[in-house]
Amino acid sequence: MQCSYFDAHACRSCTLLELPYADQVRGKEERCAELLGAAPDLQWLPTVRSREDGYRNKAKMVVGGTVDRPTLGILDAGGRGVDLRECPVVAAGIRAVLPQLARFATRAGLTPYDVPRRRGELKHVLVTESPTGELMVRFVLRSDRALPRLREHLPRLLQEAPRIRVVTANLLPEHKAVLEGEVEVALTERTTLPMPLGRVELDLRPRSFFQTNTDVATALYAQVREWVEEVAPSTVWDLYCGVGGFALHVAAPGRHVVGIEVSEEAVESARLAARGVPGVEFAAGDATAFALASVQVPDLVVVNPPRRGIGEDLAGWLERSGVQHVVYSSCNPETLATDLRAMPSLRPVRARVLDMFPHTPHVEVAVLLSR
């Protein structure tokens, strides 16, 4: 993939970009195989490759520059805006709308937040695209002062860019290096973005996690469903379930599936998507606390934790619990390997690398473990 920003040293985030894609994939396969070690029964399935460009369904643009000429991209070492609106790993449907969002910010008089001086209003613009091409746009603001101007100019933006279905303002008053704050203000009637993926339709709310690469996520859910069908469990837990992707894909007649997720908002989305699907329920809570407090042990547990992994308490519980099968989908093979060492009775039988994040060292790996 060619990237003029990379060549000009304006952005070097895609650290593997100079390696041919086939070599990137081979490197990730070798790293995952080494980390998981030689397990006698382990079968590696062919890697799920990604398209090389336009694979990101979410753009997280830091706003810089001036109100008349805002930049959407990153900040340089001096805190000045670097415009990356043509970033080639971002989905084309998102790239197409970024100039319209920049013009909207100018019309609404949203002064870019100046990090060194701690002045201004507009900090970030976050855009997510669903597989249908519909968009959710979030303006991260320092305060609610600009909300009336946002509301005033919004109808024209929605007319010019009809694929935008959900717009919110997120308030981040603190001067902190985080992407978003706690308060979300809906500016459109619709507040969730429907995400049809494979055999289910998920519903994404503004602050919920969603897998970065829609095509590879679709393959991941299909793979996990296949493994679960092979085992044919009657009871399944989906721990770290987010908006319910795994739980809803593995639902089947006669099967009881429980999804556990710490974000209440994600649980609300999962419940919305599960309407009409029998045998699936979701609850908000900590995955480890849920397992440790549970009297019953399911036939199969799916875990898909953040980069830190499941940790020794949950791994220890899985080891002791007697659960027969675990599907572990990890975005960090290093913590996956540590967690697997803590549950030696559960042996990897199938594994698959899924290249969710081309041109970066990040990789998703899914493993089916059986006792």
Ligand SMILES: C[S@@+](CC[C@H](N)C(=O)[O-])C[C@H]1O[C@@H](n2cnc3c(N)ncnc32)[C@H](O)[C@@H]1O
């Ligand atoms: C990698 S995402 C997986 C989401 C989901 N499985 C999916 O396919 O979209 C990790 C999720 O774990 C949630 N999470 C983080 N810490 C948690 C905890 N202690 N207990 C339960 N969920 C947690 C996050 O909110 C996030 O939704």
